[in-house]
Amino acid sequence: MKKPYEPRKPRKYIGGYRPRIDGYEKASGQVKYVDDLTLKSRYPDMLYAKVLRSPHAHARIKSMDISKAEKHPGVHTILTYKDPEFASLKPTSAGWTDGVDTVSYERMMWRHFKDRRVLGEKACWATDEVGAVLAAETEEAAEEALKLIEVQWEVLPFVLDPLEAMKPGAPVIHPEITANNVLPKDAVGGSDVFVNKGNVEQGFSDSDVIVEGTSVHHNATQASLDNWCCLVDWKVDPKDEKVTVISNSYETDQSRMHISQMLALPLHKVRVISSYVGGQFGRGDTGDQPFFLFTAILSKRTGRPVKFKHTRRESFHDSRQPAIYFGKIGARKDGTITSMYFKSVGNSGAYADHTMFALKFAPTEISEVALAHIPNIKMESYGVYTNKLPACMMRGVGNSQFNLIFGHVVDMLAEKLGMDPIELALKNFGHEWGSVPDKSLTAVLRKGAEQLGWEQKRHKPGEGPVFEGSKRRGVGFSFHPAWHAEWQEERRGLIQVGITVNPDCTVMLEAPTVETGTGSNTCNVLGCAEALSFLGIGPEQISWSSVVDTETSLKDCVQTDSAVAYLQSEVIAHAADEIKKSLIEKAAQILKMNAADLDIQQGQVVNRKTPGQSTPLKDVFFKGDLAPVVVKVGKTPNTERTGVPYIANFAEVEVDTDTGHTQVLKLVVLNDCGTVMFASGAEGQQIGGQVMGLGEALTEEIIYDEATGLPLNFNWIDYKIPTMADMPDIDPILLEIWKGAGEYGACGIGEGTVTCTPRAVLNAIYNAIGVRINDIPIKPEKVLQALGKTRGQL
Amino acid sequence: MTLKNFRHISVKSLDQVSKMSAKAKGKIRSNLIAGGTDLLGVLKDKIHPAVPDLIIDLKTVPGLNYIREDKKGLKIGTLTTLAELAKSELVRQKYSSLAEAARSVGSPQIRNMATLGGNICQEPRCWYYRAPDNQFHCMRKGGHKCAALLGDNRYHSIYGGVQTAKPACISTCPGHVEIASYMEQVRAGDLYAASQLLLENNPLPAMTGRVCPHTCESRCNRESLDAPVSIRNVERFLGDYVLEHATGAKGLMKAPHKKLRDKVAIVGSGPAGLSAAFYLARAGYQVTVFDRLPKAGGMLAYSIPAYRLPKDLVEKQIAALKKMGIQFVLKTPVGKKELKDLKKKFKAVFLATGAWGQRGLKIDKSELLVSGMDFLTNIQLGKAPVLGEHVLVIGGGNVAIDVAMSAKRLGARNVTLACLEAREQMPAFPEEIQDALKEGVNLLTSWGPHQILESGGKVSGMELVRCTSVLDQNGSFHPTFDPAQKKSIEASQIILAIGQTTELEFADAALKISRGLITVDDMTMATTSKGVFAGGDVTSGPATVIHAIAAGRRAAVSIDKYLNKGKYIQAITEIASSSSKRKLVERSFKKSQRAAADSFDAETEAHRCLNCSCVAVNASDLAPVLISLNALIKTTERTLAAEDFFAAGEATCTTLAPGEVVREIEIPAPSSQSTQKYSKFRIRNAIDFPIVSLASVLKVHNGKFKDSRIVFGAVAPLPYRMKGVEKFLDGKPATEETAAVAMELAGKDAQLLGRNAFKLQIVRALLKRAVLGMTKNINTQNS
Structure with missing residues (x-):
């Protein structure tokens, strides 16, 4: 059984176990999601948009006849790729979201791969958006009309496998960008060999033992419950032109910037509104958003509000970046690693999106932290276009993929050296500013081992006891440096918050961020209550608006990563200092006293000169002008290097060697948080992360028909997300070992809860059956094949 | 996707359904559909070619939700929910595998809604079948190809497929030659039966085997595996076999001794004329074929060069037809006057004069x-x-x-x-x-x-x-x-x-001509002149030999209909009705070379035929259990054994006729000594359909198995009863050795597709567990 975590220092609100602030509202179904905000009853003249989707994996439109579709009852307007609105539109990429900071078109993160046209004539994967978009009075009419658009396709040969796509003669998907499907070297990610420290070859020749292996990560989808949706209302009155966008994008300011620049509108004429979003997991960082633009253009053409919404099937259009990794480690007999080499090939799918972020950015950072003490490291990566769905971020950017190979070769090396992999890890890994063994790494590994019973349960691979005639058990673990500490958020720019204290001492917190379910809103309110505890109030006296609207003055803190859980609280702590000063000044004014003599404690105005005497602040205020006290503070994240927190996962599995079925018996997930901001929320993240991680490890993958390139399982029966019945006992363990530079010194943990699960499970499977399988998801057929119990292709 | 509007009626009795269905008979297609995943798939993903306009909800029929036991056994109303079955003390005690199976379906919410009747009427599981908007045009939905056969078939049948539609080769063939069926006979080594099948649609296989363009091969699905089956060479081989075995006691080309009175004249001895002559003569008609040239055979004899079609072979073919009693009157051009005479002397005339004119x-x-x-x-x-x-x-x-x-x-x-x-x-x-x-x-x-x-x-x-x-x-x-x-x-x-153009000097005023072709009814080949039929190039313009043969075949059927109300010649049957139970068919996926004509072994080549058919599975959890328990299914029309209830048709998995509804399931009381078990293998522990399931009823008597019932689910298009294993187990002890042989037997009939080989291992594992699970019973008995 797990125990509640032990806080480093006692705090009043931060770190507590309690319901989330939106828990009741959500559980009782009262929350308004985007689909609720854009109901026909609210916008009676609203039209519904649908976009044509390619039935081919790779094709070009030769000609199109929309005459039948135009005549379909209910159809209002059809626009095609030939209309000037689209023909003149600049190409875009996933980079327009950038994820972290608000950027202009020119400063887009992946500006080198502007490979997407909004409604072009070429389809690069089956179901790609191409050629035509229409608006109709009902969704049904829109869908029926789409079928009436007659398209002459030039069907092009397609390729699904990145290794095939790299071969000469393979179909070329974006000839304007690359002649061989391999993404060109880019300014952000650097050259193909993007880490080259020391001399790897020398390092390998200096080693006594060398191991090498591969790992394969397939498409897994974010499976957000809240399908992409937007409503665009473009008022074309020349005197008062204005575009209002309501959506479930988690980046309102960035959306405003992009729409403004793509459609040539001044920023103050674009208003973007978002509220609660039902799940994200990185989906918003993909380039799947040209629909904002075509919906806007449809609204402009029709003069009516237009709504666009993905169907459940279309909610599968985003996925994790799949990658094939090769890894090699050399070490001396005593376990000192001398050299490491990693090479990856990423399947970008039809569009580059953040491919190179996953393949280069994340591993680069790892080389600077976890691998900082390894003298020789070389890493190279290739992003490759194929005709699969464009792949991108999913609860982490490339860390899961890297961990799958990293945890693999570390486990192999330990076995070859005859060492416990925990000892091997502690001997070698830490970070740039510290010495080994690293405190945080030691804590997560020792605690995890103790919680799982590592010593007792571990045995030689494949040599454990047999249960029920054919079942074998095994244990495994994996670990990874966490990220989203404050210094890692350098690119984020200014974080703005506002606090308004009302005369009755209640508080209106302005911390704009789109709550996607991570619980950052509760963290903010707890952080605010903690910081304003001098007012003698609790979270119940603080209001927070779920609606983020670019017409208010503050920039939203983009919910692109879990760091929002503490980033705004850090600024709120500063704002609290500011507001305390203002409050004292105001009280001094009302009381006609000297501000320097006053303090506010527990909601009371205290005169330092007369201890024991105090007046409730509220009473003081009610004697004044009743104007609320307001501060707005902007601050960039603290970039002081403070070290690295670690995350780890331990797993125990049971594999049925007769059927190949793997049942996970126990998962221990450990996150060193720096400071636990909201314990219930953090544990919720840890447990939810295990469902996702286990799905990726064992069951989840998008399956394509190889003859046509069509995806076969865009539904929740055949795409297999683990159910409650599949989940083992999970021990979520929160630790506070490392600490960042700020008031709280926390880090985001959401992504880190998934990262190590697949590798921990895979290492446990190896321990159970003595055969390594590294191509996830590990379905029964793969286990049976590895055991030699079935033949034939998979 | 959005839902299309539909009408919805909640009925109060099953008779109401039958009545509505009878009223709509022929006008609309009706299907019984399981309410949960199937109906949603049909309405939202549009997996059927058409979206229904009317949904009749049966759940509102009162009195169909019950579980009771009488002397005969257990009786369960069709609307009993799976949750009720899983919870019922009676079912859990005496019919435990039924309770286990019910409990394994979907998730609690689904079990609370889903009914027994719905569960056994589920449509097949196959992601190609269930692809939205009929993306793959599968064989159950009007297509001629099974995309799963050579595609991603990891969860598909390992015990063969069922033909729910004509495969592409047959549907492409203008003569609708039953290629898949005769290939099956060739594989079985029965050339005689194969030839009989072939002759049903093509009386001249020795000819077509050499000169037909074989569009069938261009559509052969094997192409994406290695190369199309050499249908032409198999056909040629069978054609030669037919000519070798044309006469004799079991002659393949024989006419009845007793001739009908009716005389038929055929003008033109090309493929169309010969085809009509063959079918008419075989039925007993007195047939005379006229031709202007000295040799019979038309284009076969004259315009096709000898290097493509040896002329002695044409002569052999004609000789075989002559032996059937067909008269050939050669060097006899038919003009206007002669046609008039023929119309008088013969009851019917078939004009098959071809297209011999040069443009x-x-x-x-x-x-x-x-x-x-x-x-x-x-x-x-x-x-x-x-x-x-x-x-x-x-x-x-x-x-x-x-x-x-x-x-x-x-x-x-x-x-x-x-x-x-x-x-x-x-x-x-x-x-x-x-x-x-x-x-x-x-x-x-x-x-x-x-x-x-x-x-x-x-x-x-x-x-x-x-x-x-x-x-x-x-x-x-x-x-x-x-x-x-x-x-x-x-x-x-x-x-x-x-x-080429036709030469129509013989045409009289009664014969309608349009653009140089004789006008005929496409189906009957009847001209505008009473008793005169025409077909082949003279009605279609220059076309292939097989087109002409098909026209001749149709004309023969039509002439028989005209003269004797269709008593003697059967029209070519189209796809058998969807309610008939279908045989599982085998296939070979071993990559192989397409046989060349000179080194040819028909049987080997026939083994290359994939026998294209549907490899979706029946994944109902309750279906195999009901068969293992010898259940009876009572519908609004009849009572039938569970084993006969399941079938594979177009978009169905049962033999239910339109408007027919399951009313009750009756399960005889099981022997108290038997042990029931339902094992289900799936990826997830909830929601999933089985990848392999096993419903077994095993009995050990004096230490030996007796009367075993072993039925697997989700491994074949129908629930798959392993009679071979049941028979083997009879009299054997529940030992490791017995289990090993049973597992071996289970593998014997397996026909693994590209990616589903692992399912056989799971079949074996479940079988082993069921057999060894009985060891315990023996030990108890001994003690």
Whole structure:
């Protein structure tokens, strides 16, 4: 059984176990999601948009006849790729979201791969958006009309496998960008060999033992419950032109910037509104958003509000970046690693999106932290276009993929050296500013081992006891440096918050961020209550608006990563200092006293000169002008290097060697948080992360028909997300070992809860059956094949 | 996707459904559908070709939700929910596998809603079948190909498929020759039965095996695995077998001794005439075939060169037909007067005079050109034409190729073929073009005749002009030329082969002619003249031999209908009705070479046939259990054994007729000594359909198995009862050894597809557990 975590220092609100602030509202179904905000009853003249989707994996439109579709009852307007609105539109990429900071078109993160046209004539994967978009009075009419658009396709040969796509003669998907499907070297990610420290070859020749292996990560989808949706209302009155966008994008300011620049509108004429979003997991960082633009253009053409919404099937259009990794480690007999080499090939799918972020950015950072003490490291990566769905971020950017190979070769090396992999890890890994063994790494590994019973349960691979005639058990673990500490958020720019204290001492917190379910809103309110505890109030006296609207003055803190859980609280702590000063000044004014003599404690105005005497602040205020006290503070994240927190996962599995079925018996997930901001929320993240991680490890993958390139399982029966019945006992363990530079010194943990699960499970499977399988998801057929119990292709 | 509007009726009785269905009979298609995933798939993903307009909700029928036991056994109302089955103390005690299976379905929410009746009426599980908007046009939905067969079939059948529609080869064949079925007989080594099947649609397989373009092969699904099955070679092989075994006690080409009175005249002894003659004679009609030429066979004898179709073989074919009693009256042209006589003397006349006229060229001095049809006929008549050094053939079709190749073989040094079309547009079959090129014929594509060059009244060559396009925007023949590009070809003889026309001198006023073709009813081949039928090239224009054969077959059926109300000749049956239970069919996926004609083993080649059929599985959890428990299914119409209830048709998994609804399930009380078990293998522990499931009822008597029932689910299109294993277990002890042999037996009939081999291991594992699970019972008995 797990125990509640032990806080480093006692705090009043931060770190507590309690319901989330939106828990009741959500559980009782009262929350308004985007689909609720854009109901026909609210916008009676609203039209519904649908976009044509390619039935081919790779094709070009030769000609199109929309005459039948135009005549379909209910159809209002059809626009095609030939209309000037689209023909003149600049190409875009996933980079327009950038994820972290608000950027202009020119400063887009992946500006080198502007490979997407909004409604072009070429389809690069089956179901790609191409050629035509229409608006109709009902969704049904829109869908029926789409079928009436007659398209002459030039069907092009397609390729699904990145290794095939790299071969000469393979179909070329974006000839304007690359002649061989391999993404060109880019300014952000650097050259193909993007880490080259020391001399790897020398390092390998200096080693006594060398191991090498591969790992394969397939498409897994974010499976957000809240399908992409937007409503665009473009008022074309020349005197008062204005575009209002309501959506479930988690980046309102960035959306405003992009729409403004793509459609040539001044920023103050674009208003973007978002509220609660039902799940994200990185989906918003993909380039799947040209629909904002075509919906806007449809609204402009029709003069009516237009709504666009993905169907459940279309909610599968985003996925994790799949990658094939090769890894090699050399070490001396005593376990000192001398050299490491990693090479990856990423399947970008039809569009580059953040491919190179996953393949280069994340591993680069790892080389600077976890691998900082390894003298020789070389890493190279290739992003490759194929005709699969464009792949991108999913609860982490490339860390899961890297961990799958990293945890693999570390486990192999330990076995070859005859060492416990925990000892091997502690001997070698830490970070740039510290010495080994690293405190945080030691804590997560020792605690995890103790919680799982590592010593007792571990045995030689494949040599454990047999249960029920054919079942074998095994244990495994994996670990990874966490990220989203404050210094890692350098690119984020200014974080703005506002606090308004009302005369009755209640508080209106302005911390704009789109709550996607991570619980950052509760963290903010707890952080605010903690910081304003001098007012003698609790979270119940603080209001927070779920609606983020670019017409208010503050920039939203983009919910692109879990760091929002503490980033705004850090600024709120500063704002609290500011507001305390203002409050004292105001009280001094009302009381006609000297501000320097006053303090506010527990909601009371205290005169330092007369201890024991105090007046409730509220009473003081009610004697004044009743104007609320307001501060707005902007601050960039603290970039002081403070070290690295670690995350780890331990797993125990049971594999049925007769059927190949793997049942996970126990998962221990450990996150060193720096400071636990909201314990219930953090544990919720840890447990939810295990469902996702286990799905990726064992069951989840998008399956394509190889003859046509069509995806076969865009539904929740055949795409297999683990159910409650599949989940083992999970021990979520929160630790506070490392600490960042700020008031709280926390880090985001959401992504880190998934990262190590697949590798921990895979290492446990190896321990159970003595055969390594590294191509996830590990379905029964793969286990049976590895055991030699079935033949034939998979 | 959005829901299309539909009407919804909640009925109060099952009779109401039958009545509504009877009223709508023929006008609409109705299907019983399981309410949960199936209905949603149909309404939202539009997995059926049509979205229903009316949904009849059966759940509102009162009195169909019960579980009770009487002397006969357990009776369960069709609307009993799975949750109720899983919870019922009675079911759990005595019919435990039923409770286990019910509990394994979906998730608690689904079990609270889903009914027993719905569960057993589920549609097949296959992601190609369930792809939205009928993306894969699968065989159960009007297509001719199973995408899963060679696609991602990891969860599909490991015990064969079922034919729910004609495979692509058959549907492409103008003669609808039952290719898949005769291949199956060839694989079984029964050439006689194979030949019988083949003759049902094609009386001249020795001919077509050599000259048919075999469009069937171009659609053969095996192409994406290695190469299409060489249907032509198997057909040729069977055709020769037919001619070898035409007569005798079990002769394949025999007519009844007792002839019918009716006499039928056939004009023209080409494939259409011969085909009609065969089917009519076989039915007992007195058939006389007239032809103007000295030899019977029409185009087979005259226009198809001997190197493609040996003439002694044509003679052999004619001889076999003569032996059936068909009279041939040759060298007898039929004109207007003769046709009048025939109409008097014969009860019916079939005109199959072909298309022997040569289409001409409107160009100066065209009289100097030689007709391609005459050229080919003369060769067969022994009038070998005099050819010069250089021969020019005009035309891009198959006849042009035949002419060019014949000219080459007759010794012309230089043969050039010029045609308007570009190479890929040429109407000739690509293989034949390839053959012609191999034999040294020069090919000039996209060139049209411009001017005949002459010297001294004799042809000396032709000036050609560049053809820029052949068809206009509407796809009609309307060539355009670039007069700036010209070229001259030297030629001592120019042979025209730009298409044939019919010659209709015999046509009287009663016979309607349109655009040079006799007008007939497409289905009956009846002309506008009473008792006169026509078919083949004379009604369709130049087409393939198999087209003509099919027309002859249709004419024979129609003449029989005209004369004797269709008593003697059966029309070619289309797909058998969807309610009939279908046989599981086997196939081989081993990559192999397509057999060449010269090193040919028909049986080996027939093994390459994939026997295209649906490999979706019946994944109902309750279906195998009901079979294992010997349940009876009572519908609104009848009572049938569970084993006979399941079938694979178009979009169905049962034998239910439209409007027929399951009312009750009756399960006989099981023997108290038997042990029931339901094991389900799936990826997730909830929601998932089985990948393999096993419903077993095992009994150990005196330490030995007795009366075992072993039924697997989700491994075949129908629940799969392993009778072989049941029989083997009889009298065997529950030991490791017994289990090992049973597992071996389970593998014997497996026909693994590309990716589903692992399912067999799971079948074996579940079987082993079931057998060894009984060890415990033995031990208890002994103690």
